[in-house]
Amino acid sequence: LQTTRDYSIINHTPNTERAMARRRRSIGRDRGLQFRMYFVMFNLIIVYLFFFAAMTLIGIDLTFIVILALILLGTQYFFSDKLVLRSVGARIVSPDEAPELHSTIDRLVAKAGMPKPKIAISKSDIPNAFATGRNPQNSVVCVTEGIMRRLTNDELEGVLGHELTHIKNRDVTVITFASFFATLASMLSGMLMWMMLLGGLTGSRSRNGGGLAMGFMAAYVISLIVYFVANLLILALSRYREYSADRGGAILTGQPSHLASGLMKITGSISRIPTQDLRKMETANAFCIVSALRGESLAGLFASHPPIDKRVSRLRDLSRELDRR
Secondary structure, eight states, X not given: XXXXXXXXXXXXXXXXXXXXXXXXXXXXXXXXXXXXXXXXXHHHHHHHHHHHHHHHHHTXXXXXXXXXXXXXXXXXXXXXXXXXXXXXXXXXXXXXXXXXXXXXXXXXXXXXXXXXXXXXXXXXXXXXXXXXXXXXXXXXXXXXXXXXXXXXXXXXXXXXXXXXXXXXXXXXXXHHHHTHHHHHHHHHHHHHHHHHHTTTTTTOOSTTHHHHHHHHHHHHHHHHHHHXXXXXXXXXXXXXHHHHHHHHHHHHHTXXXXXXXXXXXXXXXXXXXXXHHHGXXXXXXXXXXXXXXXXXXXXXXXXXXXOHHHHHHHHHHHHHHHHTO
16 A cells, blocks of 8 residues: 555644644534534433333333343443454554554544544455544544545545544444443334244233233334334434534544545545445444445435535535634
8 A cells, every 4th residue: 555655744833733723722612513412312311211111101121121232232332343343354553554544643642632542454445434442542443445545645634533533522432322222122122022923922811911912012112113213313413423523523633625525535436336345334334434335325314424515515614614713
């Protein structure tokens, strides 16, 4: 890779760095975006409280399922980085193996005031990048060979700033905990479905068998509804956090246009990659900076990533705001 293109790092003068730092500090938080994220999380809490209240009234004991869900999400929380890296064929690289990449990350984490994550490279030609890990002290930023070949140094820096913002905002932790009760509802509905298919409910001959069956049927329907609504809210939260990472990464680098240009290049390249190749990134899709799934841009409420045109528009607005400072 190093023989095919120059990965020289742009050096900023101290005066330029100070000017960029002043501009970054002058840009406040996007309160509208923050309000939408908090509103989604508030609605998730309401849905989950309803779920628990309904299960309590019906008489469903959730202890066993809660333990299973905790084990499942605990495994995902503590080992997500290793599982995702293995699924996309990525490996951790040292500063000697990827000096330019490490140098860029070093500079960005110094600006962000955060621990340096591990850096991994996937041999995939699909242009993409993602961050994973349970907290800033245990995190990984992964880029593909495809994105390193296609983006300029400035565009790649914008992408890395986006991923570091995900880590600093603890987005993996937020989404993991937000999805806990959705996982719980999914496991409960699956268990109840199998019980009904095997006749464990409808075959009861006891005097209260009919009422018991109706109760479990109600629990099954409620768990399906909770799972569906919760997932819509989690997807909305995921989209808002992508907007937030775009904004944070662009402010970190001081150049929103570079990230916007990188997003456009990534999207244009992905559209020309065969579907069978894109499937290799499916397991990491929720983490990626741009969705690698065909047709997700048309999925609306069911999309994990916001439309590229809206992301680019927001970045252009931010660029104009920075220029006025």
